[in-house]
Amino acid sequence: MTVVSPKESPPLGVIMPFFVVAPLGLAAAGLMLLLAGHDAFLAVNVPRVVAATHAAVLGWLTLTIMGAIYQLGPAVFGGRLISLRLVRLQFATHVISVVGFILVLERWNVMAMSVFGSGIVISFILFLVSAIPAVQAFRRGSVVRAYVSTGMVFLVAVACVGATYLGTLEHLWFPVTQGRLSGHAHLGLLGWLGIMVMGVSYQLVPMFQVVPKGTPRFALAALATTAVATSAGAITLMTDPAMPVRVAVAVAMAAGPALWFYDVARMLRTRSRRVADIHTRATVLALAFLVLAAVLGVLAAIGEPVSPGGDPARLQLAYGIVAIGGWAGTSAIGNSFKIVPFLVWNARYRERAGLEPVPLVAALVSETWTHATLVIHALAVVLLAGAALLGQLTLFRAGGLLLALGGLSECRVLLSILIQRPAVQRGSAQAGQVTR
Numbered sequence: 001m002t003v004v005s006p007k008e009s010p011p012l013g014v015i016m017p018f019f020v021v022a023p024l025g026l027a028a029a030g031l032m033l034l035l036a037g038h039d040a041f042l043a044v045n046v047p048r049v050v051a052a053t054h055a056a057v058l059g060w061l062t063l064t065i066m067g068a069i070y071q072l073g074p075a076v077f078g079g080r081l082i083s084l085r086l087v088r089l090q091f092a093t094h095v096i097s098v099v100g101f102i103l104v105l106e107r108w109n110v111m112a113m114s115v116f117g118s119g120i121v122i123s124f125i126l127f128l129v130s131a132i133p134a135v136q137a138f139r140r141g142s143v144v145r146a147y148v149s150t151g152m153v154f155l156v157a158v159a160c161v162g163a164t165y166l167g168t169l170e171h172l173w174f175p176v177t178q179g180r181l182s183g184h185a186h187l188g189l190l191g192w193l194g195i196m197v198m199g200v201s202y203q204l205v206p207m208f209q210v211v212p213k214g215t216p217r218f219a220l221a222a223l224a225t226t227a228v229a230t231s232a233g234a235i236t237l238m239t240d241p242a243m244p245v246r247v248a249v250a251v252a253m254a255a256g257p258a259l260w261f262y263d264v265a266r267m268l269r270t271r272s273r274r275v276a277d278i279h280t281r282a283t284v285l286a287l288a289f290l291v292l293a294a295v296l297g298v299l300a301a302i303g304e305p306v307s308p309g310g311d312p313a314r315l316q317l318a319y320g321i322v323a324i325g326g327w328a329g330t331s332a333i334g335n336s337f338k339i340v341p342f343l344v345w346n347a348r349y350r351e352r353a354g355l356e357p358v359p360l361v362a363a364l365v366s367e368t369w370t371h372a373t374l375v376i377h378a379l380a381v382v383l384l385a386g387a388a389l390l391g392q393l394t395l396f397r398a399g400g401l402l403l404a405l406g407g408l409s410e411c412r413v414l415l416s417i418l419i420q421r422p423a424v425q426r427g428s429a430q431a432g433q434v435t436r
Helices: 012-034 047-077 084-106 110-135 143-171 178-209 219-237 243-269 278-302 312-349 367-390 393-419
Strands: none
Touching (some): 012 047, 012 084, 012 312, 012 393, 047 084, 047 110, 047 143, 047 312, 143 178, 143 219, 178 219, 178 243, 178 312, 219 243, 243 278, 278 312, 312 367, 367 393
16 A cells, blocks of 8 residues: 655545546536436436436535545645555546446436445445545544534435435335435535535635635534534435425525635635636635525425426426535536646646746636636526526526536546646746746
8 A cells, every 4th residue: 555644745646537537427417407308397306317416416526525635635634545546446436336326327227226326335435434534534623624524424424315215215115205305415415515615615715815814703603503404404304394394494504504605705805816716706606606505495495385387396406406516516616726736736846846947837727718617617507597497498408518518628627737738938937936
């Protein structure tokens, strides 16, 4: 086994596959929505919609988070990866299992779903084995570490619940109701993705936006509120409660992210870096999508009385699209477009800095392509959510196409950062000069 020393960034070849392959999950989700039928507006648990959701969550966002954790652990938290070979094994296991799971899920092959679902659980276990020592999980002293540690607990919870659902599909242990599906979905959406997005933002927003030092006012309160509301809310939803209870759960689940919203907006207002870049714009978009997701979440909890055409599935579908693709998705895109150039620069030019002219970090990435990707993705989310509310299949499929193009564009940008070697203009990029 190869051991990475504390506070040392892992090799580029270990981390980059997570970031480069992840957008293909988004492209796959878009293609599935492009092929969706009218049944997508009648129930959110139709096979193609469920497959698209898991492609985005497991294939895109989760893979991105895993890569970020493997990088931030040794570099920021001073932890270590116990084995680079284990990280590579986990990546291969995750990709193969997710691809297989999505393909058989779309065809609703329950037995094959169990097989590939087991592979995903194994991938999670391998991830935790590597990630826990990497971030020095469950130790005190870091707000971001507290978020990451809590997110890992919810990853275990959502995996366990998902495994029982796969088991009951095959063995009929208990009925899978709408409430139980909603509980499982929110453990993943808010407990795993949401907490990870919020926690990583507390690390990256101050770093990339050059925010004055100081602990954000509501960081711990947002974590505690989100964790408690998600745990209690998911259990409550699994009982298929009445509408007033569902609304109370929706409001409670929005409280923690609302505190995070305040902290991030405050950091953006007080930042020293006044020029808005791709990360700034992606963060602002994510905040806007969070507000929209919170509103749609409450309306979806109310259900039929406020549902377009009397179909609650339309609101539920729009809510999921905005929360996953909008809030979590735009955050992931903005973070990736800042993290990956730094990884490549550190791997290729750090040791040469001070000895010879080296390119600026900004020279590694095309500003035109990054902003085009963000615009395409945001338009896709808005079009998909609007089409879902209107019940317009043609617009919905167009949104799916845009989503797929956005995923391919993100993949293209990340690959270009990895492959291209920009020329250095002497006098414009002196040794050791790095810009964010």
